[in-house]
Amino acid sequence: MNNPKVVMLGLGYIGLPTAAIIASKKLQVLGVDVQARVVDTINAGGVHIIEPDLDGLVKSVVSNGWLRAALKPEPADVFIVAVPTPFGEEKRPDISYVEAATRSVLPLLRPGNLFIIESTSPVGTTRKMAKIIFEARPELRESLRVAYCPERVLPGKVIYELEHNDRVIGGIDAASTQAATDFYSIFVRGGLHPTHDKTAEMCKLTENSFRDTNIAFANELSLICDKAGINVWELIELANKHPRVKILQPGTGVGGHCIAVDPWFIVSDFPAEAQLIRRARLINDFKPLWVVEKVKNAALAFALEHGRKPLVALLGLAFKPNIDDLRESPAVQVALGLMGGPEADYLVVEPNVEQWKHGALTPLDEATRRADMLVFLVAHRPFERLEQHAHELDFCGARKNR
Ligand SMILES: NC(=O)c1ccc[n+]([C@@H]2O[C@H](COP(=O)([O-])OP(=O)(O)OC[C@H]3O[C@@H](n4cnc5c(N)ncnc54)[C@H](O)[C@@H]3O)[C@@H](O)[C@H]2O)c1
Known part of the structure; x- marks a missing residue:
């Protein structure tokens, strides 16, 4: 995948710095968020969260045209989900935001696309999302790559750690793991550790x-x-x-x-x-x-x-x-x-x-x-x-x- 176009779903503490780092490698990134305030702030070259060095980075990639934000996703090569996964009633994980983000890209997915979940998720979430996708778009069953890659950054050191931390990458099949590993190698200098989707999900937990x-x-x-x-x-x-x-x-x-x-x-x-x-x-x-x-x-x-x-x-x-x-x-x-x-x-x-x-x-x-x-x-x-x-x-x- 040469110069993939990337859509980042969720522009919070994880999504925005990740989108900005990817954009800094001169890849086209569209950041998507459901909050108009967030989208407007980023398109004006500003940031809505406090994180050292993030403001300068976002300002630079927005003004150079590599990052822009929108309320709705567009067709792309790589889709990354970084939306909240809080717990709800009786401390049960709430993956409704992940599901909503997944459903928002269903009509846009194309053969050869890579769909990655970064949100901290209960074991089996990646397969659940893959099932939703393939039920709606059965023609993509052989050609869509789906993977999970958890985030381990420490608030306050996010920009450094996004590039330098090791990453664990688990696809739903070998081709997905390989495609996701190739993608992260564009902007991660830490080690990339391939595994299965469920192991990667469990690793973060x-x-x-x-x-x-x-x-x-x-x-x-x-x-x-x-x-x-x-x-x-x-x-x-x-x-x-x-x-x-x-x-x-x-x-x-x-x-x-x-x-x-x-x-x-x-x-x-x-x-x-x-x-x-x-x-x-x-x-x-x-x-x-x-x-x-x-x-x-x-x-x-x-x-x-x-x-x-x-x-x-x-x-x-x-x-x-x-x-x-x-x-x-x-x-x-x-x-x-x-x-x-x-x-x-x-x-x-x-x-x-x-x-x-x-x-x-x-x-x-x-x-x-x-x-x-x-x-x-x-x-x-x-x-x-x-x-x-x-x-x-x-x-x-x-x-x-x-
Ligand atoms: N913040 C951290 O330090 C950290 C570290 C590791 C992992 N994580 C995990 O990363 C995930 C994201 O966390 P965060 O801290 O960035 O959350 P956050 O609340 O800062 O940001 C999430 C963003 O997603 C947006 N959003 C919600 N639904 C959406 C949708 N359907 N489409 C597009 N955007 C949508 C929200 O408006 C919000 O701006 C969570 O699963 C969290 O557990 C966070």
Whole structure:
């Protein structure tokens, strides 16, 4: 396939940077999104998401004519799906966006086309989409290539990692795997690892479940150590002196839109088998509730000692250190679980965001000057100099980067 024309379906955190990188290799890319605001912003050379270096890249490929955006797809050689896959009722994966994107290109597909899904998807999604396509367009059964290729980029480093990370590529047949591998070789410098579609789908879910399970181990240790009167941070540091032990750091819980979500895609489809993965999710989901109770108890103890309720500073709201993303954040859950309660008054500090829809934010200096208690919910860099106070409160959250 020489100079393939590409259609990217979904122009969010994954789709837009990927479309821009492909366009930067001087391939014609049409980005499609259902939101007119997104399409208009990109066609004006702007971006609607915050990601280092993305704005300059998009501006350049749009002004050079390699990338444009539209509300509807057009005929092309390669179609890539990068739309959301949230979970719905009872934590069941919702692949309706993937299906809608697939159906939107049904009339446009031609023999020799390559159809790729990048959205994080439950095992079997690629085959389900292939079935939808071939039922509607049976004449394409021998000539359409269909593959799955998951995305592993880290927000904040997306532009670098899109090119340099290894990719796992699984087609529904050998010809599809080969066609997709050839396509990714145009813009990926990392290794390209061919496999089957179901293995590629499971690989993405496995990576995030591995992280979640390991964090759950650290979080469970933190509960045990609290009860046993052991400093969990010291314990983990010592245990990690073993040459084959590498325990992660406990924290307030697990958040974000990937690690806290993707393991449910396995649990939902394999409820009898996925015992450990399910338990890890429950342990990590329980941690913010536990932190809430610990803070309330500490506040009550303060009140007993001082005859008044304390002013408590909650430090951090983001789902991990040094970012501004509050989605699915356990620190937000803790703050909401505490604020308005009778045990204490609260100041909330989040240096990485300007505003918070649930309440006022207080500058760090003011909060540390006024507060009776500090609760470290997220290990943001500006909180590091306060570490000497952390020994009193280290059950409450993360002191170190995970
Ligand atoms: N953001 C990440 O760091 C990350 C990392 C790895 C994998 N993923 C996965 O990648 C996929 C996309 O995630 P994201 O963060 O880019 O989502 P996002 O919400 O930022 O963007 C998705 C875009 O798709 C658009 N869209 C929805 N339905 C559409 C349709 N039928 N046709 C065209 N556009 C449509 C939405 O309007 C939105 O702009 C998800 O499956 C996610 O789990 C995300």
